[in-house]
Amino acid sequence: MGIHAYFVSDLHLSAADEERTRLFVQFLSRLGTELPCSDLFLLGDIFDLWLGDYRYFQDRYASIISEIQRLIKLGIKVRYFEGNHDLYLKKFWGDQLGVEVHSGPLNLSLGPWRLRLEHGDQMDPHDRGYIFLRWLLRTAVMKVVANTLPEAVLVNVGKHASQSSRKYTSQLKSQDPATARAKMQTHAKQVHADEPFDLLIAGHLHVREDQSIHGPTGSYRLVNLGWWVDQPAAFVLTETEGHWLPLPQGSAVGKRGERET
Numbered sequence: 001m002g003i004h005a006y007f008v009s010d011l012h013l014s015a016a017d018e019e020r021t022r023l024f025v026q027f028l029s030r031l032g033t034e035l036p037c038s039d040l041f042l043l044g045d046i047f048d049l050w051l052g053d054y055r056y057f058q059d060r061y062a063s064i065i066s067e068i069q070r071l072i073k074l075g076i077k078v079r080y081f082e083g084n085h086d087l088y089l090k091k092f093w094g095d096q097l098g099v100e101v102h103s104g105p106l107n108l109s110l111g112p113w114r115l116r117l118e119h120g121d122q123m124d125p126h127d128r129g130y131i132f133l134r135w136l137l138r139t140a141v142m143k144v145v146a147n148t149l150p151e152a153v154l155v156n157v158g159k160h161a162s163q164s165s166r167k168y169t170s171q172l173k174s175q176d177p178a179t180a181r182a183k184m185q186t187h188a189k190q191v192h193a194d195e196p197f198d199l200l201i202a203g204h205l206h207v208r209e210d211q212s213i214h215g216p217t218g219s220y221r222l223v224n225l226g227w228w229v230d231q232p233a234a235f236v237l238t239e240t241e242g243h244w245l246p247l248p249q250g251s252a253v254g255k256r257g258e259r260e261t
Contacts, residue, residue: 009043009203044083044119053092120204
């Protein structure tokens with residue numbers, strides 16, 4: 001079959017019966033059936049809130065979990081990169097489901113491609129408020145707390161943490177698309193100098209971007225996946241090319257002008 005890898009991020013799913021969730025389940029159901037698939041990359045903020053291995057989240061998104069289990073049984077490699085709304089995934093997604101979980105950026109080779117993959121929430125080193133929050137949420141103490149709190153308390157705390165994440169990321173995400181793209185380009189240039197790649201694929205900024213860059217350290221492609229309220233789509237990578245797969249957008253997917261972060 002060769003390489004048929006799919007990349008998605010920033011769905012911000014918040015309920016089992018919302019249109020975006022149904023659309024995502026429909027997309028997953030096509031993988032390995034009508035759409036050949038070797039790899040699925042979830043680049044963070046798939047859910048508006050998911051913490052740890054609590055039954056609350058497992059029951060809420062059982063349809064998604066069922067599809068992920070089906071993909072893994074088919075031999076499809078699934079990787080999940082934690083975002084700023086989905087954290088502490090290793091215990092359930094990793095240990096129980098068999099998904100490969102990453103808490104930060106990753107450079108890897110996939111077929112002929114050298115990839116740099118990340119959620120994208122570390123692209124702006126000057127966003128000190130969020131950088132501190134990101135560090136705090138990933139400390140050992142917070143991980144223990146997140147996995148031992150009573151479920152009702154954890155969900156309530158998680159909702160407040162999600163709101164705090166919005167507060168600390170709103171300044172960057174409210175910038176005009178040109179400014180956001182400039183920050184992506186600066187980040188790509190810096191990390192490419194450290195370890196060259198063919199493609200950098202990220203999310204978080206909610207601005208869809210796809211451009212080829214020719215710089216002093218070589219040529220590469222920068223892809224930002226955007227967010228599903230604006231344009232539900234997956235980025236698809238084969239052995240010879242990378243292209244977009246638009247997904248049908250129902251009237252309830254979201255309203256333009258909503259600024260989830």
